[in-house]
Amino acid sequence: MQQGLIPNVSVDCVVFGFDFTNLNVLLIERNFSLNGIHYADLKLPGDLMRLDEDLDTAAARILKENTGLSDIYLKQFKSFGSPDRLKRKPHDLEWLRLIDHPEEHVITIAYYSLIDISEYGRSQLVISDNAQWTPVQEITDLVMDHMDILRYALEHLRVELLNKPIGFELLPEKFTLSQMQRLYEVILGTTFDKRNFRKKISSMKYLIPLDEKQVGVAHKPARLYIFSNEVYLKTKKDSFDFSV
Amino acid sequence: MQQGLIPNVSVDCVVFGFDFTNLNVLLIERNFSLNGIHYADLKLPGDLMRLDEDLDTAAARILKENTGLSDIYLKQFKSFGSPDRLKRKPHDLEWLRLIDHPEEHVITIAYYSLIDISEYGRSQLVISDNAQWTPVQEITDLVMDHMDILRYALEHLRVELLNKPIGFELLPEKFTLSQMQRLYEVILGTTFDKRNFRKKISSMKYLIPLDEKQVGVAHKPARLYIFSNEVYLKTKKDSFDFSV
Numbered sequence: 378m379q380q381g382l383i384p385n386v387s388v389d390c391v392v393f394g395f396d397f398t399n400l401n402v403l404l405i406e407r408n409f410s411l412n413g414i415h416y417a418d419l420k421l422p423g424d425l426m427r428l429d430e431d432l433d434t435a436a437a438r439i440l441k442e443n444t445g446l447s448d449i450y451l452k453q454f455k456s457f458g459s460p461d462r463l464k465r466k467p468h469d470l471e472w473l474r475l476i477d478h479p480e481e482h483v484i485t486i487a488y489y490s491l492i493d494i495s496e497y498g499r500s501q502l503v504i505s506d507n508a509q510w511t512p513v514q515e516i517t518d519l520v521m522d523h524m525d526i527l528r529y530a531l532e533h534l535r536v537e538l539l540n541k542p543i544g545f546e547l548l549p550e551k552f553t554l555s556q557m558q559r560l561y562e563v564i565l566g567t568t569f570d571k572r573n574f575r576k577k578i579s580s581m582k583y584l585i586p587l588d589e590k591q592v593g594v595a596h597k598p599a600r601l602y603i604f605s606n607e608v609y610l611k612t613k614k615d616s617f618d619f620s621v
Numbered sequence: 622m623q624q625g626l627i628p629n630v631s632v633d634c635v636v637f638g639f640d641f642t643n644l645n646v647l648l649i650e651r652n653f654s655l656n657g658i659h660y661a662d663l664k665l666p667g668d669l670m671r672l673d674e675d676l677d678t679a680a681a682r683i684l685k686e687n688t689g690l691s692d693i694y695l696k697q698f699k700s701f702g703s704p705d706r707l708k709r710k711p712h713d714l715e716w717l718r719l720i721d722h723p724e725e726h727v728i729t730i731a732y733y734s735l736i737d738i739s740e741y742g743r744s745q746l747v748i749s750d751n752a753q754w755t756p757v758q759e760i761t762d763l764v765m766d767h768m769d770i771l772r773y774a775l776e777h778l779r780v781e782l783l784n785k786p787i788g789f790e791l792l793p794e795k796f797t798l799s800q801m802q803r804l805y806e807v808i809l810g811t812t813f814d815k816r817n818f819r820k821k822i823s824s825m826k827y828l829i830p831l832d833e834k835q836v837g838v839a840h841k842p843a844r845l846y847i848f849s850n851e852v853y854l855k856t857k858k859d860s861f862d863f864s865v
Contacts, residue, residue: 385629432702456700456730458676484630486700
């Protein structure tokens with residue numbers, strides 16, 4: 378066991394990235410052999426906490442180690458501590474022993490993070506050799522209880538998207554309404570009629586149209602918009618409207 | 622260190638109880654002497670996790686040990702893991718050593734719970750000798766980082782109250798609109814004009830008036846209402862109304 382680590386507490390990150398087509402999740406390939414069997418499966422980026430770290434610091438470190446990025450939207454959403462979470466597949470526990478981690482009950486504090494992939498370029502972002510972006514709908518199996526963690530993260534992201542303007546973290550600074558519609562569609566797992574969607578977002582005073590259009594596209598260039606957090610904070614109301 | 626405990630992970634519970642006047646929090650008095658100084662300060666109910674427990678199980682156990690109740694609204698809301706959280710006051714760490722707990726960095730997973738005090742009776746509920754209900758506005762100091770935990774719990778409760786019908790967990794099954802108004806006022810820290818409040822809740826189809834009035838009150842008895850979760854689930858909409 379490495380010095381300075383907390384043996385029973387880890388932090389895992391569900392890193393979402395949007396590429397105008399899919400909602401992707403950053404996964405780490407775990408490659409190892411055990412009793413003559415080779416395993417190559419996928420996990421969320423995560424690590425044991427260090428003794429001198431806060432939870433948020435640990436999450437930011439894990440994000441930095443795996444993407445090279447700092448100052449990214451990062452939110453703690455739930456902790457997971459089922460006693461069997463490392464024992465669902467026998468080779469998960471064996472793998473933990475291989476990496477010198479003898480604890481059988483690790484509580485993990487889960488964060489999710491939102492990244493605009495287009496800003497950095499897909500390959501530029503993934504700095505560890507064994508990291509990869511995978512469209513969320515293609516992820517069917519992950520190590521330990523990481524599928525549960527991903528499901529909760531997605532559920533949390535959907536609720537947040539319906540209540541707060543967090544979707545803009547996944548879009549470039551300037552975006553088109555079609556890009557925004559696609560983002561809402563892939564996260565909510567639905568499709569919207571274009572006219573209905575425009576009507577629904579027409580009340581968002583914080584969506585500011587620019588005198589600027591897309592460049593270098595094959596189709597008719599669309600108008601660009603920005604999200605104004607300042608306008609959002611000024612115009613938002615409690616959804617219950619209980620203010621007197 | 623007692624066998625079967627996880628030394629670095631605890632669960633703390635913010636137990637809210639409403640008594641028609643105040644929003645109260647269940648606190649545990651910690652009485653101990655150290656180097657000739659006697660300490661009597663207050664903490665949230667909490668304990669280290671056991672190796673065979675899930676997080677939710679640990680929270681339910683702590684609630685049961687301190688109130689005698691099971692099957693109560695209990696929600697994980699945030700984990701706290703600042704490296705200095707046990708070291709803010711020197712005697713906190715000394716106290717942990719007294720109770721045979723040598724770890725200096727404990728991550729705590731915090732839950733909050735909602736209890737209708739009136740149903741059980743104030744004294745009946747508090748089963749441990751050193752437990753007490755304290756009105757939330759009178760709580761100015763707690764051990765370790767428990768003031769932070771309480772503040773986050775209250776913030777979380779306010780947001781939930783504005784978005785979900787959780788307030789009814791704090792009311793008896795049958796309640797008056799004045800009791801409901803008082804509940805919203807004490808949690809949100811505001812006052813409502815009676816007519817405005819009635820107007821605002823008139824859209825809540827899940828508030829069902831009964832052909833029944835209060836009994837044994839000095840004033841004119843008011844009509845009783847129940848909350849129907851069934852009607853709520855049928856009539857609720859996403860606050861964003863993005864459904865197609």
